[in-house]
Amino acid sequence: MITLLDRHLTALPEAPALTGMRRFAVELLYFGVKEARACLFAGLFFLAVFLCPRAGLFGIPRYDLLLLFALAVQALMLWTKLETWDEFKAIGLFHAVGFALEAFKVSGSIQSWSYPDPAFSKVLGVPLFSGFMYAAVGSYIIQAWRLLDIRVLHHPPYWMAGLVALLIYANFFTHHYIGDYRWYLAACVLGLYSRTTVVFRPYDRDRRMPLLLGFVLTGFFIWLAENISTFFGIWRYPDQLGAWSVVHLGKWSSWALLVVMTFTIVANLKHIKARIHIPD
Template sequence: MLMRKRSDAALVGMRRFTVEFLLFGIKEARACLFAGLFFVSIFVIPRAGLLGIPRYDLLLIIAVSIQGWMIWTKLETLDELKAICLFHVVGFILEAYKTSGAIQSWAYPDFAYSKLLGVPLFSGFMYAAVGSYIIQAWRLLDVRIVHHPPYWMATFVALGIYLNFFTHHFIGDYRCYLAAVAIGLYARTTVIFRPYDKDRRMPMLLAFILIGFFIWVAENMSTFFAVWHYPNQLGAWSTVHLGKWSSWTLLVIMTFTIVASLKHIRETIYIPK
């Protein structure tokens, strides 16, 4: 232990920055394991499918297999799987609504046996991937939240964000107002994480924005490979509108709220032996 302390104390300046940066990257990559493997399969599987199996069906098989492998190898716990299943349901409901005949915000043009209400079942895993990342990063980086807003307020804002994805087609888009409320709510909130042996801090709002940006980048890659299309991409591919970044950031806030609330509930009802 003494040698470990001396070794850690020797890490200063650029050497410490390099070690912590590398370890942070490794832990982030580990937290993205499900999302990374899943999105790699999206880019690898040809649009025509393989061995007579349609692409969307193959993606569903791969996603379930990755999830099962993570449970089998104990890279993911059963409690984490339950939370991820919740994200899957929440995401599928939104997908079914957005792709319905009355809305048609985007579409899944290819055939699949595993389509339900016109939505391939693998699509829910794209939302589950975001939840998986947050859950894994929370554990691997020993995340703690300082000045978390009252949970009932955070839940109220998260519900408003989710409902706005449905209602903005009819009663107006209140995304800006919801974002303003979220900024006020999380203005003092700080996320503390530990890449190696020392705590580091980041404003919670900055974390939301950064995660939302990387999801927006992944969405551009997915539409480029024709996994789904927005109406303006039917003739030729174009960059997903930058406004989607804000939508993904709000979705990240909603996902974080679910994870934080589940952890809060579990801590509240836990009774030490």
């Protein structure tokens, strides 16, 4: 069913007769459908987060159930060809990057947040399902890139974008020791991507949006998802241990920078793959 939907969404017919408000409504509808489809893995994963009882099921702890569910969804997407092996390998990279960050953040000397529930699949205090939260962001970008036929105009030099992404990732670790430089890095991102435009196709015509706006909006929606996740007790920040409170708005900037880093990984992987397939 979803495979048929993908074929439909990526082979939409030209519709020159569509004009005015009717065109606006159709394009908005298809944009929403494509975005929802791109969020398939993330949507199913967070649905499981909300529905899974905190006490677990059948003696299996909640965190372990979430890991089993994420693995099952990932396997299903591969089996149905909703995700290619190249995309799967890229998502595996996001999982590894996310797990390394989680292990550092929950360590005894840092304790930026914690996972309070028990689990068999905890490694270094981190339940293995947590890496899929980062993989979900990567999955969304990869799927949206294909479904919306995304092209990037005026992309900055790839080595420069990669360096800034690496510094963003490093700052998540080093700010505990040498200060938080996120706003300096944000300024670098503003300068680097100031001319960069995303071209995407909701229906049969190309539309454009500043890439920086995409970073900010995606970061905001992740921040909303984080509020919901902490409300359900999947993880907790130190100020939420007594009673739940809204995640600090400053986390929005952290998520936006993480989106920059994730986008850069996807863009660089696609660039490398394109160069490999270009004949000499």
